[in-house]
Amino acid sequence: xxQMTQSPSTLSASVGDRVTIxxxxxxxxxxxxxxxxxxxxxxxxxxxxxxxSLETGVPSRFSGxxxxxEFTLTISSLQPDDFATYYCQHYNNYSPxxxxxxxxxxxx
Amino acid sequence: xxxxxxxGPGLVKPSETLSLTCTVSGGSISSTGYYWGWIRQPPGKGLxxxxxxxHSGSTYYNPSLKSRVTISVDTSKNQFSLKLNxxxxxxxxVYFCARHPQDYCxxxxxxxxxxxxxxxxxxxxxxxx
Numbered sequence: 001x002x003q004m005t006q007s008p009s010t011l012s013a014s015v016g017d018r019v020t021i022x023x024x025x026x027x028x029x030x031x032x033x034x035x036x037x038x039x040x041x042x043x044x045x046x047x048x049x050x051x052x053s054l055e056t057g058v059p060s061r062f063s064g065x066x067x068x069x070e071f072t073l074t075i076s077s078l079q080p081d082d083f084a085t086y087y088c089q090h091y092n093n094y095s096p097x098x099x100x101x102x103x104x105x106x107x108x
Numbered sequence: 109x110x111x112x113x114x115x116g117p118g119l120v121k122p123s124e125t126l127s128l129t130c131t132v133s134g135g136s137i138s139s140t141g142y143y144w145g146w147i148r149q150p151p152g153k154g155l156x157x158x159x160x161x162x163h164s165g166s167t168y169y170n171p172s173l174k175s176r177v178t179i180s181v182d183t184s185k186n187q188f189s190l191k192l193n194x195x196x197x198x199x200x201x202v203y204f205c206a207r208h209p210q211d212y213c214x215x216x217x218x219x220x221x222x223x224x225x226x227x228x229x230x231x232x233x234x235x236x237x
Contacts, residue, residue, distance in 0.1 A: 097222050101154050
């Protein structure tokens with residue numbers, strides 16, 4: 001299985017901060033990577049697919065980059081709605097698809 | 109607006125079979141180009157993909173659960189279902205249904221389609237006697 005490792009596990013930040021979350025794959029996954037936001041008690045919400053494509057309706061302060069084994073999710077200016085847990089997911093092949101362990105973005 | 113809704117018993121006894129149904133509204137489960145999947149999440153923990161199905165009945169499963177899982181589709185009811193047998197306490201998690209594109213090609217390039225763009229709200233299933 002391809003292992004997805006996110007860092008950090010927890011991130012403390014303030015409204016207006018620029019935030020970056022990293023996701024590393026145990027082997028190359030090209031750009032077959034998605035990012036999700038999950039608020040407590042809710043389903044995950046797709047933010048980014050194909051590593052850098054913004055899902056329709058997602059604010060432009062969210063952006064993704066990377067290819068191969070290293071990827072980043074950046075929030076350019078953190079808003080109150082953005083305090084949540086973020087997950088990356090690979091879907092490069094049917095090996096199976098796996099998620100990172102999550103990064104919780106907390107209020108500083 | 110596409111909506112997915114999970115339903116089924118919230119309590120299952122150990123060694124029995126967990127059965128959940130996902131009802132799709134606002135769109136057709138027979139739409140070309142989309143698979144329908146199940147994902148689960150232990151409370152407070154990460155996500156695990158269980159498996160996916162196409163409206164034709166074509167399936168693929170996570171090998172870690174494959175021996176216990178069956179996913180089926182009923183296009184007449186716009187539903188797909190999950191059966192997980194021989195459950196234990198470790199199967200006490202929140203189960204989500206979701207949609208993902210199938211692999212596709214655009215502008216001369218081809219892409220994997222395994223990202224989940226629509227999700228149900230999730231349902232907690234507890235395994236306990």
